[in-house]
Amino acid sequence: MYAALKSIGAYVPKNILTNKDFEKMVDTSDEWIKKRTGIEKRHIADENEATSDLGVKAALKAIERANIEKEEIDAIICATISPDHLCMPSTACLIADKLGIGNVPAFDISAACSGFVYALAMAKSFVESKMFKNVLIIGAEKLSAIVDYTDRTTCVLFGDGAGAAVIGGSDKKDESVLDVKISADGKYQDFLITPGCGSKYPCSQEVLENRLNYIKMKGNETFKLAVKTLTSDVLEIMEKNGLTSEDIDYFIPHQANYRIIEAVRSKMNFPVEKTVLTVAKYGNTSAASIPMAMNDWYESGKLKKGDLMLLDTFGGGLTWGSALVHFAGNPL
Ligand code: ACO
DSSP states (O other): OEEEEEEEEEEOOSEEEEHHHHHTTSSOOHHHHHHHHOOOEEEEOOTTOOHHHHHHHHHHHHHHHTTOOGGGOOEEEEEOSSOSSSSSSOHHHHHHHHHTOOSSOEEEEOOGGGHHHHHHHHHHHHHHTTSOSOEEEEEEEEGGGTOOTTOHHHHTTBOEEEEEEEEEEESOGGGSEEEEEEEEOGGGTTSEEOOSSSSSSOSOHHHHHTTTTSOEEOHHHHHHHHHHHHHHHHHHHHHHTTOOGGGOSEEEEOOSOHHHHHHHHHHHTOOGGGBOOOHHHHOBOGGGHHHHHHHHHHHTTOOOTTOEEEEEEEETTTEEEEEEEEBOOOOO
16 A cells, blocks of 8 residues: 555635835845745735635645545644644644544644645655545645744745645555655754744743744755755655656755755756746745645646656755655546
8 A cells, every 4th residue: 555645736815915015015126036036926815814724725625636525534734834823723623623524633743844745754654554544734824924024034935825635545656655755953943933932932022022923034044054955855865766857757846945946956957847836926835835836737737647746845943855756636
C-alpha cells in the first residue's frame, strides 16, 4: 500500500493588495518589490473571514475532486501559523466542524511555510501504516492578521489563502507519494518570529505597543540560508531516489521570493517552463503556498495523473522539507 495525493483544491480570497497600494502605506515602490521579490499583488481575506473559513473552502474542493464523501475522511491536519485562535481550539477542529465531520482526529501543526510538506509526511505515514485511509491535509493562512503593515521589510511579502489535498491509498507506485524529507534547526529561531502573545511574552499593552504580536524577519540572512538549504535538500532527495532533474515533470517550490526559486532552479539545472510560479500573484502564503501553486497548475490543465512533482519548502523555525510526489488526481 502506497500513500497517494488523490486531489488538490485551493481558495483565494477576492480582495487584492497591489504593490501600488503599498506605495501609499509605507516607504516602498512597485519597482523595489518586483525586483527584489517578484511579487506584484497578494490576496487578502475579508475582516470576517478567518483562517478556518479559507481552509474549509479549499478542503471542500479537495474532497469533491477526490471523488469521496466527506464521511470517508478519517483524519484532518491543518498546517498554519495564523490559527483562528492562538491556543485552542485548533483550526483543524474548526474546519472539521464546518465540514460536518465529527469523531475523527483533527489537529494543527506549526512548521511555518514548511507546514504543508510536514503534513504530507505525516499523512503518508498514517496511510502507509494503515492507521487511516483518507487524510485531509490543509495549508491555510490569514497572514494579514499577523503582518505589521507599518514594517516595509515584511508587509509587502505576505498574502492570504488556502490549499488542501486528500492523501489516500494506492497500489501503484507510479501514482504514489514517493518520498518526503523534513528537517528543522532551531538555532535559527530568531530569523522568523512572532515574539509576542505566547507564553514567553504574554499579551500585554507593552507587547502590543512594541508590535511584538507581528511577524519579524531577518530577511537577508533567511534568504541566503534558504538558497543553500533548499538546493542541497532537493539534490539529496533526488539522489536518494535515483532521479535526476530530467525525471521530474514539475518543480513546485515554496513561493516566497522569485530570486530564491530562480537560484535553486538554476542550480538544479531545471527548465523554467516546468517550474510552477505563483509568487507574482499571491505573494508568500506560507503553509498554503505549495498547495495553492499545485492547484493553479492543476486548474490550468497542465498537471496530469502520474506526473512527478518535486516540492521544496523553507520557513520559520527554521524548518525545511522536500517531497517527490506523483499526482494521482483525476482530470477536472
Ligand atoms: N521597499 C523598499 N526598500 C526596502 C523594503 C521595501 N519593501 N524592504 C527592505 N528595504 C530596504 C532595506 O531597508 C535595505 O535598505 P538599506 O540598505 O538602506 O539598509 C535594503 O532594502 C536591502 O534590504 P535587504 O533585506 O538586504 O534586501 P533583500 O535583497 O535581502 O530582500 C527580502 C529582502 C525580499 C525580504 C529577502 O531577503 C527575502 O525574500 N528573504 C527571504 C524570505 C523567506 O524566504 N522567508 C521564509 C519563508 S516565510 C515564513 O516562514 C513565514
